[in-house]
Amino acid sequence: MPTDRRRVKRELEECAKDEELTGVSVRLVNDGDYTHLTGKIKGPSGTCYEGGIFSVDIEIPESYPFEPPKMRFITKIWHPNVSSQTGAICLDILKDQWSPALTIKTALVSLQALLSAPEPTDPQDAQVARQYLDEPETFQRTAEFWTNTYATEATEDEVVKRICDMGFPEDRVVAALRETNGDEEAALEKLLSEA
Amino acid sequence: MDADDELRAQAAAQEAEIEGIVKSRPLIGPKARDFVSDSEMRQILHRKTQESGFESLREELEGTEAFVRKIPSLESKYTGIRHVRGDGNCFYRSFVFRMFEVARTDNALRTRLLDVAREALPYLTDVGYEEVSIETFTDFCVETLESLDKLSQEDLEVLFGEDGESDYLVWFGRLACAGFLKHQPDRFLPFIPESFCDMNSFCSREVEPMGKEADQPQVIALAEYWQLRVCVEYIDSSDESTTSTHVFGPGDDDAPGDICLLYRPGHYEIIYA
Numbered sequence: 096m097p098t099d100r101r102r103v104k105r106e107l108e109e110c111a112k113d114e115e116l117t118g119v120s121v122r123l124v125n126d127g128d129y130t131h132l133t134g135k136i137k138g139p140s141g142t143c144y145e146g147g148i149f150s151v152d153i154e155i156p157e158s159y160p161f162e163p164p165k166m167r168f169i170t171k172i173w174h175p176n177v178s179s180q181t182g183a184i185c186l187d188i189l190k191d192q193w194s195p196a197l198t199i200k201t202a203l204v205s206l207q208a209l210l211s212a213p214e215p216t217d218p219q220d221a222q223v224a225r226q227y228l229d230e231p232e233t234f235q236r237t238a239e240f241w242t243n244t245y246a247t248e249a250t251e252d253e254v255v256k257r258i259c260d261m262g263f264p265e266d267r268v269v270a271a272l273r274e275t276n277g278d279e280e281a282a283l284e285k286l287l288s289e290a
Numbered sequence: 291m292d293a294d295d296e297l298r299a300q301a302a303a304q305e306a307e308i309e310g311i312v313k314s315r316p317l318i319g320p321k322a323r324d325f326v327s328d329s330e331m332r333q334i335l336h337r338k339t340q341e342s343g344f345e346s347l348r349e350e351l352e353g354t355e356a357f358v359r360k361i362p363s364l365e366s367k368y369t370g371i372r373h374v375r376g377d378g379n380c381f382y383r384s385f386v387f388r389m390f391e392v393a394r395t396d397n398a399l400r401t402r403l404l405d406v407a408r409e410a411l412p413y414l415t416d417v418g419y420e421e422v423s424i425e426t427f428t429d430f431c432v433e434t435l436e437s438l439d440k441l442s443q444e445d446l447e448v449l450f451g452e453d454g455e456s457d458y459l460v461w462f463g464r465l466a467c468a469g470f471l472k473h474q475p476d477r478f479l480p481f482i483p484e485s486f487c488d489m490n491s492f493c494s495r496e497v498e499p500m501g502k503e504a505d506q507p508q509v510i511a512l513a514e515y516w517q518l519r520v521c522v523e524y525i526d527s528s529d530e531s532t533t534s535t536h537v538f539g540p541g542d543d544d545a546p547g548d549i550c551l552l553y554r555p556g557h558y559e560i561i562y563a
Contacts, residue, residue: 105422109420161461193499195423195424195427196419196423196424196465198420198423
């Protein structure tokens with residue numbers, strides 16, 4: 096009997112192999128739970144998303160891979176095909192053009208391509224799409240501002256250093272960050288509660 | 291709510307209703323009792339057992355004279371019909387179910403299919419499919435073929451009567467078909483809509499997603515992939531009084547089909563010689 100759990104596990108391993116190259120990565124939210132993942136997409140260079148890291152919430156439905164993974168931007172983003180309020184995404188392969196031949200990685204790579212090439216004629220956010228078409232310069236500025244405000248994550252080393260500077264030993268900082276999936280605030284809280 | 295929203299809501303409700311009707315039908319119906327030529331007998335049988343024979347087809351097609359007129363020619367060549375759910379997967383489901391049904395009792399065929407299935411993974415990765423997304427399907431097809439002689443006819447009908455495992459076999463049909471098309475793009479490109487610039491985009495739009503109906507290139511591809519002779523009887527609104535027969539796959543012109551299907555515009559079902 097085929098199980099999607101095995102497949103999701105394999106997909107994660109495959110995705111990890113070339114995340115430097117693709118600029119997309121994916122992790123489990125909770126250890127051992129293959130139904131809830133977080134993806135990260137590097138903003139494509141030469142676009143108003145350059146320099147940003149965009150987090151995507153990924154739910155794996157029970158009937159995966161026959162149903163697409165449910166994806167939504169966690170990081171706020173100014174883009175015609177993404178709701179600026181909820182992060183909901185309008186992309187055909189996440190809807191009726193999904194097929195089991197696709198993977199979580201290919202879906203994230205398609206999202207990355209959508210960042211490079213918005214499709215304002217099939218918008219998720221009508222206001223953003225209108226701005227994209229009517230006032231391209233304002234759009235560019237707004238999108239860059241959102242990228243810089245919401246999507247710049249410090250690198251892991253920087254985060255470790257920042258917390259260490261508060262007086263915690265490095266090994267405990269690294270362990271706390273690992274347990275909280277790199278969430279700086281949660282890691283700090285954990286360290287404080289343990290202190 | 292503006293007018294657009296209202297229209298969208300109406301369309302969504304309509305879609306949900308259609309989906310409900312489609313899903314109320316079995317994925318794979320029971321095989322019809324052998325055709326009984328005496329029309330009175332047929333009616334009695336139909337009333338008593340509600341078997342889905344040609345009588346049920348006649349009922350479904352009632353009112354479209356050009357279709358109904360062709361049923362006797364079908365009855366003269368075939369003994370029964372098995373209805374298959376009209377969910378856009380009917381060609382693949384019909385083909386794959388019938389293939390397993392025939393191979394269950396034909397060991398030589400089963401061995402031949404196993405040889406093909408065991409080569410599927412390299413055949414498909416060769417045209418760009420990722421092992422991680424297709425191996426569950428190729429593995430399950432091989433496993434099912436290996437254990438097929440231990441399944442009863444009823445086991446097979448139960449397997450194909452439920453979502454879940456059977457979807458793996460049905461989608462493998464789509465995958466094999468797409469793989470075959472991608473191996474011979476020059477041969478098939480002239481027969482696909484011009485809006486597709488290459489075979490990869492055609493397959494990812496029209497073959498790989500579940501629920502997409504099959505056209506002639508897909509039928510030819512799947513027949514040739516498995517090296518099975520497929521005989522399709524077309525029942526349509528033409529002036530003829532008989533169905534027209536189209537044969538795909540290997541074999542002499544007058545050889546019988548390994549798999550026989552009935553096609554009416556938009557829908558495939560299994561028929562039995």
